[in-house]
Amino acid sequence: MDFRFTDEQQLLAESLKECLVRSITEADIQKSYETETFPMDAWKALAENGFLSIGAPESMGGVPADVTTQVLIAYLVNKYGGPLAGFLTLGLTTMRDLEDFGTPEQQEMVLGQYIEGGTPMALGMSEPNAGSDSSGIQTSYVSQGDKVIINGHKHYNSMASQCDYVLLTAKDAAIRNPYKSMTMFILPTNTPGVRITDLPKLGGKSPMHICEIFLDNVELPKSYILGKEHNGFPQLMKNFEIERTVAMAGALAVAENAFEDAAAYSKQRVQFGRPICENQLIQEKIFHMKMKVELMRNMLFKVAWMIDNKMDVRVDHALCKYYCANAANEVVDDALQVMGGVGLVGNHRIMRYFCETRSQRIGAGSDQVMIFSTAPQILMDF
Amino acid sequence: MDILVCFKLSPDSKDILVSNGAINTDRAEWNVGEYDLVAVEAAAQLAAATGRKLIGVSVGGSQLANTRFRKNMLSRGCDSLSLVMNDALVQADTHKTAVALAAAVTEIGNYDLIVCGEGSQDLYFRQTGIQLGELLGLPVINGISALNGIEGSVLLAERSTDSGIEVLEIPLPAVVCVTSDICQSRIPKMKDILQAGRKPVKELDAAGIPCDATGSEIIKVALPKSVQRKAVNFSGTPEEIADQIVAMLAKEGLMPGGM
C-alpha cells in the first residue's frame, strides 16, 4: 500500500497552490463576500494556467485525469481559493456527467467555454417538493416533435444565477413511474421562459448565490437532452457519487484550514500568563481536530481511488460523505471554541466556515439520506 | 547553440529549524530555490524567443536522483537535464561547485550562453556563477535584470544600477547571473508536468568530473545569537562619538585583537 501521490500529482499540487496564492488573497476573498461578486479574475487565472481543462476530453485541449487527481484539485482550490471552489465543485461534477453521458457537441458547448474561464453548469435538481426525495420532482416536459416544452420550479440551486448552463432534471409528463420518467437536460440560462432569482442564506452575503429557477414554457431542442431520455434517475445516482466526493474535498480543506488557524492561535493567545495551548483541555481539541482531518483525508482519497479502480462505491461514498460532513462541522466548531470571540466577532474566515460547513450535512444528500440509503446495502452482506 | 541554465538542489529554507544557533536541515525537503527557478524561467523565455534548446545543469549529491525534482525542472521549460551526482558535492562550497560545473558544461559542449541565478536559497553566497565564468575563461556579468535577445553572437541584456539601466551587448559565449526579480517563476501546466517524465535526463560520468576541488571547508553553519538592543545614545562631536563607539565595542568584547 502506498499513500503517496505520484510525482505528477505532487507537482500539480505545488503548481496549483502557487497559482492560487498569486491570484487570490484573503483580502480579495473578503471583498468578494462583501460585494457578493464571484472573483472572476482569479478564476480566469486558473483557466489561463490550464487548471480548468484537467479532466476535460483531450479532443478539446483537455488533459486526462483520474478522480484522485480531480479530488486533489478540488481540495487545493477549497484550501487556497475561497469562493473559487464554488465554481470548481460544479465544474468537476458536471464535467464527469458530460464525459459519461454527453455528446461531443454538448461537451464542446459547455466545456469549451468553461475551460477558458467561463462558467460551469449549475445543478438543477431540488424543488420545493423534492429535496431528499429527488425522484419526487414535479418539473415536467412534453415532447413536441424534436423539441420539448418544460414547466416547473427548482430551488436551492448553487450559483445558478451566475452560470450560463444548468443541468436540469425534469420528468416526462406522459410517464407515471418517477424512476422511468426522469430526463436530464442541459439548459442554457438565457433560454426564454427561464427566470432565476437569488435566495437569502445562512451567513448572509456571499459570492456564491443560492438560487431559485422558474421555468415557464421553456422550449428546448431534444439535442439538449443529456444522456438517454428517461434515463435521468440512474444518471443522477452516478452524478451524486462524484458530486459528494468532490464536495467532501471542500469539507476536508475547510476543516484543515480551521484546524491550522486554531492551532496557530492557541500558541499565540496568552491567558492566565501562558499560551492557551498549554492547557490540556485545549490540547485535547487540537488532538481531536488533527485526528479527524487525517481520517477525512484517508476516507476521501480512498473513495477517489476506488472510483478510479472501477470499484463499487455505493456504500463507501456514503460513509465518506456522512463522516466528512460531520467531522468538518465538529472540527470547525472546536476550532471556533479555541479561538473564542475571534471566531464570532470581526471578519476571521472561521466565521464563514462555521456557516458554510453546516450545509454539508444537508446538501448533496443529508445525513439521514446517507444512512437510510446505505444501511440496507451494508446489511446485505450479512 | 544551446542555452544552459544552472541550479542547485538544496534544503528548503522554510523547513530549516534553528535551535541554539545551530541550523538543522534534517527535516527539510530538498528543492530548487525561488531565485534559481526565476533564472530557469528567464533562460526558458530567452530559449523560446530565440528558438534554442535549454539544458538544465546541476551538480550535487544523490538527492539529484529524485524523480520529482527532475520532472519539476523539466516542466519549467528545460528540454533536458545534465546532472553530476557525487556525494562529495553535497553542500559543496562555491569553488568546488564551480569547478565541477565548469567540467560538466565543457563535457556538455555546444553552448554559447550559461545562465545562473542570483544565489542559492540556502547559503546565498552569489559566487558560483562568477567563478564558473572565470574558470571557463568567459565573460561573466552578474546582476542582469533583462535578457532581451541574441543577435548573431551577441547577447542583448540589461543591468539595473542605482544610477540607471546599463544596456549591454555581451559577446558570446558568456556566463550571466540574473537577478531574482528578472521575471516571475513559471507555474507549470498539467500538460508540461505530464510531458516532463518523457524528457531526457543525462547523468554525466562523475569519474570525469573533478568533485573535490579544495576551496574553503564549511565546518559549521550557525546563526548569531540574537541579543537585546543596547539602546545607547552617543552624543558629542563626530570624533567624540567615534571614540565612544570604539570604546563601547571594546567593552563588549567585539574588537577581536583588542584596541
Ligand SMILES: Cc1cc2nc3c(=O)[nH]c(=O)nc-3n(C[C@H](O)[C@H](O)[C@H](O)COP(=O)(O)OP(=O)(O)OC[C@H]3O[C@@H](n4cnc5c(N)ncnc54)[C@H](O)[C@@H]3O)c2cc1C
Ligand atoms: C447550501 C446548499 C446548496 C445546495 N445546492 C443545490 C444545488 O446546486 N442543486 C440542487 O439541486 N440542490 C441543491 N441543494 C439542495 C439539497 O440537495 C437539498 O437541500 C437536500 O437534498 C435536502 O432537501 P431539503 O432541504 O428539501 O430537506 P428535506 O428533504 O425536506 O429534509 C428535511 C429533513 O428531513 C430528513 N429526512 C428526509 N427524508 C427522510 C427520511 N426518509 N428518513 C429520515 N429523515 C428524512 C432530512 O435528512 C432532513 O433532516 C443545496 C442545498 C444547500 C443547503
